[in-house]
Amino acid sequence: MRSTTEESDNRVIMVRDLEMRYGSYLVMSKLNFDVLRGEIKVIMGGSGCGKSTLLRHLIGMEFPTRGSIVMLSQKVSPDDAALTRLRHRFGVLYQGGALWSSMTLAENVALPMETFTRMGRKEIAEVVAFKLALVGLSGFGDRYPAELSGGMRKRAGLARAIALDPEILFVDEPSAGLDPLSARRLDELILALRDSMKTTVVIVTHELDSIFTIADTALFLDAESKTAIADANPNELRNGTADAPERVRTFLRRGAAPQFLAQAEEIDYD
């Protein structure tokens, strides 16, 4: 599946004619979209429409019944060795952080490096300290996940997700279970990481504030037609510049996001 054109035209993920099923239940079909290098792509849609299922397919936890996912010029397939190589090139932030509860934060962030790099103990400790500082958790390295708040656990999960300096970062429901302020801070953190490290980010969310804050493009999954019905910049989708069915516009307008954003920008977060 290697070809130079894919690399040169900047598409890091290509999804073609994807069909996902749970047993015999059809979740989504005929999904076609690309994710470009360095962009933040939001996968949105109502609850239970298959957003998280799509994410699980993208990260190779489940495999499509039809169609293909090509990531970083490599097909996502159940082949163990290839999948493991691919997995070292992307990071995943799970909904609740999914930190390994028997290990401290520092050990959580260090484990992937200990397992997959030749870095020495001291070197790893330095990198871990810096990554924890990036997410605003310096000094918390020797805490266990159970001793932290939900927001801190997510940020620690983010530090772990970027442990191996991934090219793509997948984020599942970043704002779930967080108060609006912590959710915005997490959004801003992701945005800052993208800007400085040029990481491609794929986020699953239904939070309108998040969508307008960080998304370059938004893929709208529709439970009714069981496929994606829009894929464009969320602001353009809302004001009608980009072509989309009416229900996408309704979904985006319902949250009265523009006013909220205007006010939110005046709030000082620290």
Added chain:
Amino acid sequence: MVKQTQVQLLEVRFEHSGEGAYLLALAGNWTRSAMRANDQWQAFFERIPSSIGAAGRLEFDCRALDRWDMRLVSALAQMLRLSNEIGCEVDLRGLPEGIRGLFDLAAAVPEAEGRGSGDRRDDWLENLGHHVIAIVQGFWNYNAFLGELILELLATMRGKTSIRARDFWLAIQNAGPMAVPITSLLAFLTGLIIAYIGVLQLHKLAADIFVADLVGLVMTRELSAVMTGVIMAGRTGAAYAAQIGSMRVNDEIDALKSFGISPVRFLVVPKVLALVLMMPLLVALANVVSIFAGMLVAVGISDVTIPQYHFQIVNAVGMNDVLVGLFKSLVFGFIIALAGCYRGLRCGRDAAAVGQATTSAVVTAITWIVIVDAIFAVLLNILGI
């Protein structure tokens, strides 16, 4: 036709108000506690739709209704369902606005479809098919797990992959030293019981001294390994299943996988190795403790002396017997760790599933311990060991 029921706070009047129309007048406090205290209304409500009949119309008068809560609303909803079945018309306008609003809400959400309960048929053949598929699938899953575990174990032993020393020592500590008090207590009591019954019976033949043979052989060949196995299944096997299961609920297993770290290597291998290494040590200790307990009984309630008991034990229990017990315990340790870890990894994604995984880990382990012990008995008999 006027019926009237009035008990304490509930007040209801049902009357024919002309030209096929019936009026249900509610008054007083229709709250949950009041409705529970006077449950005659139930039979009364149930009769209303049938007494109206298909041609009639039901109207409400709630002007005198003082207080009401969800209990009244659900009772009325039930009445509406019955009326719909019978086919009589219901005019909701007389109901308080709040109740009508709740009915609208309840009607607004369509019944769950697709994945929901709607299309689930109770066809026994289909159920049987699903069960068979689940059993076959379970068998393959188990085989795949066992295969992966064996490959990882071999890789670890040949030094191709390394497990984290800290995880391994933690597992050793949990499966070894921390299990010593409970396993030796039970071994002590088992030795005591067997010796006591043995002495009582053997005394009739004036063969008290053979209590040493009894305790020594029964414990070293069979019971030390089986008892320790049962305790460790309940103690450590259950802990493995619960720990791995709750890691699964919390996405921690997925997080391992998405880094390309094999959960089998990272979580299962240290646990299996630790338990397989610790079981023989625990059983060796159980042998010593139970034989000591047997001695206490023998010396205490019969006229056997300590040197006699010692001499008899040394003569009766051969190295073979001890080794048979220790080898069994090795196998039992593998079974327990395997059952615990497998059930944990296959655990569902909610709290109840962790409980099921734990239960099933213990039951599986104990069942297989007994089965394997029986197989050992037959094999050893054939081999004459």
